Amino acid sequence: MKEFYKKRFALTDKGARNLSKATLASFFVYCINMLPAILLMIFAQEVLENIVKSKGFYIAFSVLTLIVMYILLSIEYDKLYSTTYQESADLRIRTAENLSKLPLSYFSKHDISDLAQTIMSDIEGIEHAMSHSIPKVGGMALFFPLISIMMLVSNVKMGLAVIIPSLLSFIFIPLSKKIQVKGHKRYYDILRKNSESFQENIEMQMEIKAYGLSEEMKEKLYEKMDKSEKVHLKSEMTTILTMSISSIFSFISLAVVILVGVNLIINKEISPLYLIGYLLAAMKIKDALDASKEGMMEIFYLSPKIERLKEIQNQDLQEGDDYNLKKFDIDLKNVEFAYNKDAKVIDGVSFKAKQGEVTALVGASGCGKTTILKLISRLYDYDEGQILIDDKDIKEISTESLFDKVSIVFQDVVLFNQSVMENIRLGKQDASDEEVKRAAKLANCTDFIEKMDKGFDTLIGENGAELSGGERQRLSIARAFLKDAPILILDEIAASLDVDNEKKIQESLNNLIKDKTVVIISHRMKSIENSDMIVVLENGRVESQGKHEELLQKSKVYKNLIEKTKMAEEFIY
Ligand SMILES: Nc1ncnc2c1ncn2[C@@H]1O[C@H](COP(=O)(O)OP(=O)(O)OP(=O)(O)O)[C@@H](O)[C@H]1O
Numbered sequence: 001m002k003e004f005y006k007k008r009f010a011l012t013d014k015g016a017r018n019l020s021k022a023t024l025a026s027f028f029v030y031c032i033n034m035l036p037a038i039l040l041m042i043f044a045q046e047v048l049e050n051i052v053k054s055k056g057f058y059i060a061f062s063v064l065t066l067i068v069m070y071i072l073l074s075i076e077y078d079k080l081y082s083t084t085y086q087e088s089a090d091l092r093i094r095t096a097e098n099l100s101k102l103p104l105s106y107f108s109k110h111d112i113s114d115l116a117q118t119i120m121s122d123i124e125g126i127e128h129a130m131s132h133s134i135p136k137v138g139g140m141a142l143f144f145p146l147i148s149i150m151m152l153v154s155n156v157k158m159g160l161a162v163i164i165p166s167l168l169s170f171i172f173i174p175l176s177k178k179i180q181v182k183g184h185k186r187y188y189d190i191l192r193k194n195s196e197s198f199q200e201n202i203e204m205q206m207e208i209k210a211y212g213l214s215e216e217m218k219e220k221l222y223e224k225m226d227k228s229e230k231v232h233l234k235s236e237m238t239t240i241l242t243m244s245i246s247s248i249f250s251f252i253s254l255a256v257v258i259l260v261g262v263n264l265i266i267n268k269e270i271s272p273l274y275l276i277g278y279l280l281a282a283m284k285i286k287d288a289l290d291a292s293k294e295g296m297m298e299i300f301y302l303s304p305k306i307e308r309l310k311e312i313q314n315q316d317l318q319e320g321d322d323y324n325l326k327k328f329d330i331d332l333k334n335v336e337f338a339y340n341k342d343a344k345v346i347d348g349v350s351f352k353a354k355q356g357e358v359t360a361l362v363g364a365s366g367c368g369k370t371t372i373l374k375l376i377s378r379l380y381d382y383d384e385g386q387i388l389i390d391d392k393d394i395k396e397i398s399t400e401s402l403f404d405k406v407s408i409v410f411q412d413v414v415l416f417n418q419s420v421m422e423n424i425r426l427g428k429q430d431a432s433d434e435e436v437k438r439a440a441k442l443a444n445c446t447d448f449i450e451k452m453d454k455g456f457d458t459l460i461g462e463n464g465a466e467l468s469g470g471e472r473q474r475l476s477i478a479r480a481f482l483k484d485a486p487i488l489i490l491d492e493i494a495a496s497l498d499v500d501n502e503k504k505i506q507e508s509l510n511n512l513i514k515d516k517t518v519v520i521i522s523h524r525m526k527s528i529e530n531s532d533m534i535v536v537l538e539n540g541r542v543e544s545q546g547k548h549e550e551l552l553q554k555s556k557v558y559k560n561l562i563e564k565t566k567m568a569e570e571f572i573y
Helices: 002-009 013-033 035-049 055-100 104-109 112-132 134-154 156-175 177-203 205-210 214-266 272-313 369-376 399-404 420-425 433-442 446-451 469-483 499-512 548-554 556-570
Strands: 330-338 344-353 358-363 384-389 406-409 487-491 517-521 533-538 541-546
Touching: 002 013, 002 112, 002 272, 013 035, 013 055, 013 112, 013 134, 013 272, 035 055, 035 272, 055 112, 055 272, 112 134, 112 177, 112 272, 134 156, 134 272, 156 177, 156 214, 156 272, 177 205, 177 214, 177 272, 205 214, 214 272, 330 369, 344 369, 344 384, 344 517, 344 533, 344 541, 358 369, 358 556, 369 487, 369 517, 399 406, 406 469, 420 433, 420 469, 433 446, 433 469, 433 499, 469 499, 533 548, 533 556, 541 548, 541 556, 548 556
Parallel strands: 358 517, 358 533, 406 487, 487 517
Antiparallel strands: 330 344, 330 384, 533 541
16 A cells, blocks of 8 residues: 555655555544444344343443544544645655756756746645545545445345445546546646746736836736636536536435335335444445545546656656765867757867866857856756766766866856845855955955945845846855865856956956866957967857967857957947
8 A cells, every 4th residue: 555655646655654554544433433323223223122231331332432433533633634744844855855956957948936836836735635535535445345345244235225326426536537637637737827927927027017018918817817717617617517416326325225225124124223224324434435535536636746746756866976076177078968859059069178277168159158068067967978077977976076166157147035145155155254255355246245234244135136237246256256166167257247347356266266177158259368278169069179379270260259259349339
C-alpha cells in the first residue's frame, strides 16, 4: 500500500507510510462503527426472546466500544492531520530543493508564477486530499468487500439487497472519471493561464501605461475570466449530474432492503430482526459510501496537480561531485547548445580562457555571447562537447563547488527586497560589515548609498525598484568584488554606467582581476582592445580569435564591428 501511495500521489516515503497507517485506522473506524448496530441487534433479539441480559453487559459493551472508537479516531486524526501537514511541508521543501538543482533551461520553459502555484496551491490540494479523502476512500476499499462477504454469508438475498444498489450508486463515480478529470484539467489549465496573465499585467504596468494599453488589457482579462467561468460551470455540471444519479441509487438502496426484507419476512425466510440489522447496516454503508464518493472526486481532481509535481520531481537534476578546484583555465571543446531542440545557438565553439588573462567575447547581437557565459557558469548545461576547468568536466562538478569559484555580473541585475548591506553580502555570506563597505567603495557605490535614508540599512524595494539602472549595476559589481572568486564573468557591466562610474569601476576591476580568469562581454569595443584574447563569434560559431591587432588583420567580422562602433559613436539624434 505504501509503495502504491508513494507512486500514485508523488509522496515522500514517510508520507506514504503515514497515509497507509491512516488508511488502516479508517478501515477499523468503519468496522467499529458497525458495533452499535450489532449491539442494537443483540438487544432486539433478547427483547423478542424475552431473555434480556443484565444492564452491566450493555454498559460494558458500550464503554468498550467507545474506548476502542476513541483510540482508533485518535490514531486516525493524528495520521490524517498532524502528519499530513508535516508531509506537505516536506513535499514543498523537496520540490523547492529539486527546483534549486535544475538548470536555468527548465525555468526558461516554465512560467515562474506557475511553479510557485505548484509549490503552494498544488501541494495544498494534495495535503487536503491526504487529510480528508485518500485514507477514507482507501479504508472503504478494504471495508466494503469485508462487510459484503459477512452480509452474504449471513443471508444471501438480504446481502445482495444491500450490496447491489450500493455498488450501483458508487459505480457512476469511477465510470465518469475520464470526463471529470478532463473537465477539471481544462478548468485548472485555464486558471493557471489566468494567473500568468495577471502576473504579466502587473509586471508590465510600465509598458501598458506608456502605450495606453490599459483598456485593451482589461478587456482581454475579462474575456479570459468569462471563459474560465464557463469552463468551471461545465465541469461542475458534470460533477453535479454524476453525484445526483449516484444519490438516487443511494436512497433506493434503503428502499430495496426494506422491500426485500418485508418479502422475506412474509415468506418466513427471515425474522424481523434480520431486517432491522440489515437496514442499520445499509444506512451505515450508505453514509460511508457517500463520504467516499466525495473523496474519490477530490482524488480525481488531484491528477493534474500530481502530474505537475511528478514532472518537477522527475527532471534531470544538475548533479556532480564536490571538488576543490585549484586551477582556473576554462577550456571549451566543440561545445554545442540549443535552448529549443534543433535550433543550435552554440555550434561547435572551442577556445581557452586562461587564468591570469582577460578573454573577451565579441560579435553581433544574438550571436551567442551571453549563452556561452551561462554555459561556463553552469546556469545551463551544454548539449555536446566539453567545458573543462582544472581539467575536469564542469558537468561532473557539483554546482555548489563550481559557483563557489565563480563571480558573475550579468546585464540583468537581480536584487532582493532587503537592505543594501544584505544585497551586497550575498556575494559572501560571512563577510563583515567592513568588508561589505570596502566592496561597495570599490564598485563606486558609496556616494549613492550614503545619500539614502538609512545608508547601508536602506531597503531597496522589490528587485531594487527604488534604484536607478546604474546603481543596481554597481551593487551587483560590489557583490562580485566581495566574493573575489578566481573566475570572474562580466556581461556588459558598463551598459548602465556613465563614463565617470565606468572609469572608476574599471580601475577597481584592474586591481581585482590579477591572477583571475576573466571572461567579459562588452559592446564598447574600446574597452576590450587590451584583452589578452578576443574571441569573435558569428551565429554561434567562433569566426576568429586572437589579439586586437591580429584580428584587425584577419577577421572580417571584427573589423566590421569596430567600424560599426565608430559609426554608432558619431551618431547624432
Ligand atoms: N532563454 C532563451 N530561450 C530561447 N532562446 C534564447 C534564450 N536566450 C537567448 N536565446 C536566443 O539565443 C540566441 C543567442 O542569445 P544570446 O543572449 O546568447 O546572444 P548575445 O550574443 O549575448 O546577444 P546580445 O549581444 O544582444 O546580448 C539568440 O538568438 C536568442 O534569441
